[in-house]
Amino acid sequence: MTHVYASSIIPASVDQVWKVVRDFNALPGWHPAIAESRIEEGRPADQVGCVRAFRLKDGGFIREQLLALSDYDFSCSYAILESPMGVENYVAVMKLSPVTDGNRCFAEWYADFDCAPEREAELTASIGGGVFQGGFDALKSRFGG
């Protein structure tokens, strides 16, 4: 099992950032790698168990299922059902925590997955650097960081 972890400080309150990332169908609105997204079977985007089907700007198609969503912990967990990445048993968590001495929050994004050993380094870099850090960078610039 491979573990990828990324974290960052976003210059906005936890409530402001949570409002953006809480919406399981909103990736195209804030993540630079995502072109379009929809929720399957017309379910609400905050219904645990719903599936988002989205397309990356590079053309890749991914389906992910919402496993957990907590407005109390500011956290969300999801699993990949289908993707061109060559990962299995992929489960990710995104979590926000308030930083009490300023208008900013601590954001964590991490995943565990299985993959072919020779692809581990490349996937670690593309997931941790591209997906997670790329998302953080977009949030930071969105909130003026």
Next chain:
Amino acid sequence: MVTVHRSTVIQAPLAAVWAILRDFNGHDRWHPAVARSDLEAGRKTDQIGAVRNFRLETGEALREQLLSLSDKDHSLRYAIVESDVPLQNYIAEIKLKPVTDGNGTFCTWTSRFDAPKGRADELAALVADGVYVAGFEAIRKRVTSAPPSAPSVRSQVGPGMDGMAMGIKRYGGPDELQPVEIKAPVPGPGEVRLAQTAIGVNYIDVYCRTGYFKLLSPPGVPGMEAVGTVIDIGPGVRHLSVGQRVGYACPPVGAYATVRTMSAALVIPLPDRIDDATAAAGLLKGMSAEFLLHRVHPVKKGETVLIYAPAGGVGRLLCQWAAYLGATVIGATSSEEKARLARASGAHHVILPGSDSLEDQVRAITKGRGVDVIYDAVGRDSFAHSVEALAPCGHLISFGQASGDIGTWDIGSLAAKSITLSRPNFAHYTDTPEKVQAITQRLFQAIDQRIVAIEPARRYKLSDAAQAHRALEGRQTTGASILIPDDLYR
């Protein structure tokens, strides 16, 4: 019930912040509210259940007990067991998390307690501001000023830092290793300068010294593995910070030195839980075992694996890890003592020199089939036996030649069994930071989960490097050897 929660971001590596907070008896050295701290009953500072006696600057006394401490989560919890301040049923938690985007640390300090009627607000403010926020500020000041781990060397920063190395003027025997004075230059772009604390000794260093491998052209300094502390970093280096504990295991040579300036991309931060001696003894050998078992030939459950020199540094790790992966492990060694070590490392069968050849003994164990994979660093004396001992479609991994050059070999003969032959080179598996990171991540995990155990290494003074080489070449050693700079050796 009152809940108090404070958090902050400190611009310093997590290891530096944790080093301060982890010491349950250290508050009197950094927290402005604490005048004195003493541990009761001779307990250790990281012993769960230990009780600290605080005397506050304002005169009150309190006793607090350590409930949990985790070097994995970088968290600790404690309870007040007796106090002049009326905080009842007080349980607090401190937790640190790394900010990977910029090398900072996210710190939280949280507690819940009961307060006497009417005093909740006053006590919550005291705890939040007087203890937690004041504590964060004190730590921030401490870790962002001069690093405590390298104050003496820091003051010497100048055009070049003087140091000592064990170098050779020409290829030859162990006694060619002689002390030389060196200067470690100020790190340029992408470079780091290290104060080294422990240096790994590997068989490849012998090849460098004798000229068998042309990794070193005399005059020069051998050595490919060491651990140390970051003295300073050059422009553009983002994954390291001053005072951090780091290690490396890779070419170029030059590790037999007290101080070294090198490419920062080759240097990896070490987890706190892995000490200097363990890392210096295990980094290169552990990384070798990782790529041999996971990349050159991913060992699968049910395979039979033959490992030569199973009592050696790499050999023991190969046995432990291959057995964990579900393989049947056969060790081939030379003495009953080494056979015991091999069995202790997980070898299911051990082959010793006897009336039957190695291949006959392998066939007896495998019911005539032979083995699926062979890890052979013996070379000349073993190669032909290895070919014989393989099962059809077997994989022979020749990763060293301790007994001498294998010479030329007719590859047509490998067709008799459809043999796959690999001759991996450590350098090609470790030549980018991404590869090194992936390999070391799995290695550190394997150490954490006790899948592999790095044995305590035999220690030599750096100036006694020749003695370490003689022992290695004389086959007197089992496990690893390390060199310690003379002024740190005790």
